[in-house]
Amino acid sequence: TLPADWWRGASIYQVYPRSFQDTTASGVGDLKGVTQRLGHIAFLGVDAIWLSPFFKSPQADMGYDVSDYCDVDPQFGTLADFDQMLTQAHRLGLKVIIDQVISHTSDRHPWFVESRSSRNNSKADWYVWADPKPDGSAPNNWLSIFGGPAWEWDGVRKQYYMHNFLTSQPDLNFHNPEVQDALLETVKFWLDRGVDGFRLDTVNYYFHDKHLRSNPPHYPEDGATSADAPDVNPYGMQEHLFDKTRPENIAFLQRFRALLDQYSGRMSVGEVGDGARSLKTVADYTSGGDKLHMCYTFDLLGPDFTARHIRNCVTNFEREVRDGWVCWAFSNHDVMRHASRFAATEEERAHVAKLAITLLATLRGSICLYQGEELGLPEAELAFEDLQDPYGIRFWPAFKGRDGCRTPMPWEADQAFAGFTTAEKPWLPVPELHRALAVDQQERDPQSVLSHYRRVLAFRRSRKELTQGSIEFLGDGDDVLAFVRRRGGRAMLFVYNLTRAPQSFTLPGNMMALPVPQAPGFAGTLSGNVVELEPLSAYCAAV
Numbered sequence: 001t002l003p004a005d006w007w008r009g010a011s012i013y014q015v016y017p018r019s020f021q022d023t024t025a026s027g028v029g030d031l032k033g034v035t036q037r038l039g040h041i042a043f044l045g046v047d048a049i050w051l052s053p054f055f056k057s058p059q060a061d062m063g064y065d066v067s068d069y070c071d072v073d074p075q076f077g078t079l080a081d082f083d084q085m086l087t088q089a090h091r092l093g094l095k096v097i098i099d100q101v102i103s104h105t106s107d108r109h110p111w112f113v114e115s116r117s118s119r120n121n122s123k124a125d126w127y128v129w130a131d132p133k134p135d136g137s138a139p140n141n142w143l144s145i146f147g148g149p150a151w152e153w154d155g156v157r158k159q160y161y162m163h164n165f166l167t168s169q170p171d172l173n174f175h176n177p178e179v180q181d182a183l184l185e186t187v188k189f190w191l192d193r194g195v196d197g198f199r200l201d202t203v204n205y206y207f208h209d210k211h212l213r214s215n216p217p218h219y220p221e222d223g224a225t226s227a228d229a230p231d232v233n234p235y236g237m238q239e240h241l242f243d244k245t246r247p248e249n250i251a252f253l254q255r256f257r258a259l260l261d262q263y264s265g266r267m268s269v270g271e272v273g274d275g276a277r278s279l280k281t282v283a284d285y286t287s288g289g290d291k292l293h294m295c296y297t298f299d300l301l302g303p304d305f306t307a308r309h310i311r312n313c314v315t316n317f318e319r320e321v322r323d324g325w326v327c328w329a330f331s332n333h334d335v336m337r338h339a340s341r342f343a344a345t346e347e348e349r350a351h352v353a354k355l356a357i358t359l360l361a362t363l364r365g366s367i368c369l370y371q372g373e374e375l376g377l378p379e380a381e382l383a384f385e386d387l388q389d390p391y392g393i394r395f396w397p398a399f400k401g402r403d404g405c406r407t408p409m410p411w412e413a414d415q416a417f418a419g420f421t422t423a424e425k426p427w428l429p430v431p432e433l434h435r436a437l438a439v440d441q442q443e444r445d446p447q448s449v450l451s452h453y454r455r456v457l458a459f460r461r462s463r464k465e466l467t468q469g470s471i472e473f474l475g476d477g478d479d480v481l482a483f484v485r486r487r488g489g490r491a492m493l494f495v496y497n498l499t500r501a502p503q504s505f506t507l508p509g510n511m512m513a514l515p516v517p518q519a520p521g522f523a524g525t526l527s528g529n530v531v532e533l534e535p536l537s538a539y540c541a542a543v
């Protein structure tokens with residue numbers, strides 16, 4: 001058995017159930033499919049899985065629009081399938097984290113159906129309803145992330161309701177204690193079923209400004225005002241909401257944590273998607289040990305894979321967040337796959353994928369991997385006709401949406417749809433390019449990205465200075481990223497060259513570097529007190 005703080009430094013594997021394994025020939029993955037493929041995840045050497053939503057849902061936002069928090073969508077199976085999956089995961093030593101999407105519900109959720117039916121029903125105040133301005137327009141200037149205003153007119157109540165995402169994802173009114181109670185009941189439902197943790201979707205969107213004040217005008221970097229592009233989300237809305245509501249959310253997160261603490265070994269990881277202020281939010285949400293266990297930020301989900309950027313992210317975090325804890329990730333179901341994002345050419349893709357996991361596995365924090373990255377999968381190129389993501393459909397071709405990272409897992413190269421489904425057609429195509437990268441091909445190749453992931457994750461797991469130790473950066477240049485991970489009397493030096501030119505790094509005066517046996521993927525060499533690094537390579541030593 002693992003200690004109660006098993007999550008600290010853990011490696012978490014994100015499963016996107018729609019695209020993992022289909023067992024019913026529906027073209028969509030399901031929970032039985034997850035159970036069937038758990039061996040692959042356990043063998044990878046992670047500590048936990050995070051499952052994207054499988055709850056009852058009209059699937060307007062691929063399950064991030066929930067219509068029943070306490071049931072499984074028939075597309076994904078049944079509660080019994082979930083229990084089986086959970087039992088099997090536990091048998092394999094894997095913790096199970098589920099995605100709680102409680103900032104908003106689906107508009108088909110019975111709570112919203114009732115809420116919109118009149119102005120005086122028992123759930124009339126469970127969502128964010130507001131009267132129009134005298135001229136009939138929306139209550140304020142808030143915008144939706146997925147485009148257009150954050151307000152939708154309802155002809156029955158003759159009021160607007162607020163939504164941060166799709167119009168079919170109405171925002172719950174967290175200021176109402178009954179809403180909080182009802183949501184905590186659903187959390188309890190899954191705790192009692194035995195889940196080990198929760199990923200809290202958009203945790204910093206829970207509360208809205210009670211006074212519904214308009215946002216200050218927002219000036220994008222290019223000098224245009226949001227009035228120039230009213231349909232494009234300028235992220236001004238969230239900044240306004242966050243600032244005004246932090247204290248209320250903290251009190252809610254304390255209630256949430258108190259519930260988790262009635263059980264043993266349960267954890268929470270909040271998704272904080274607030275660009276500039278995310279670290280402040282993470283600090284507020286994870287400090288003190290009475291709120292969230294850790295937060296997940298977007299810092300490493302962008303295109304920047306440079307020494308300076310990574311050093312900045314981690315040092316800013318260490319400085320701001322102190323006793324809080326972060327979960328780093330290079331990929332998830334919302335962003336372009338990092339093998340494509342970080343590699344400059346097709347040829348260097350596999351190499352960059354290996355270097356990226358080596359780096360991630362040596363950072364301080366917990367780490368999150370997204371299904372398929374262990375194969376070095378590139379982003380899928382899809383035609384408009386293939387798109388399923390409403391976000392992409394709306395903004396095509398300026399933004400192609402999130403389907404390119406959501407295509408099915410390739411398991412067996414010579415099977416139809418690489419073994420994902422026996423249906424005539426999967427919900428998203430399996431790119432031809434992914435076939436050669438299928439699990440069965442990479443398993444037998446010790447040089448494959450997959451084999452490398454296994455070695456690196458085992459390396460991380462076997463060393464407490466990696467999962468729990470401190471981190472201290474050496475130097476502040478653009479050419480190399482160097483840091484020491486230390487715990488008790490043990491310390492390790494890591495040096496990364498993320499550039500396309502050879503680099504060298506001189507050890508600090510009194511540092512003695514000794515080779516580390518079985519350190520995978522560190523090709524740099526030491527001559528005298530200088531570490532020599534080929535382009536895109538890494539070095540490690542005991543110091």
Ligand code: TEU
Nearest residue numbers: 061064101145165201202273333334335
């Ligand atoms: O994402 C929250 C979020 O901020 C996203 O809108 C993100 O900015 C965008 O996807 C980046 O391309 C969460 C889920 O991860 C996402 O899949 C959902 O669509 C969203 O919440 C709404 O529930």
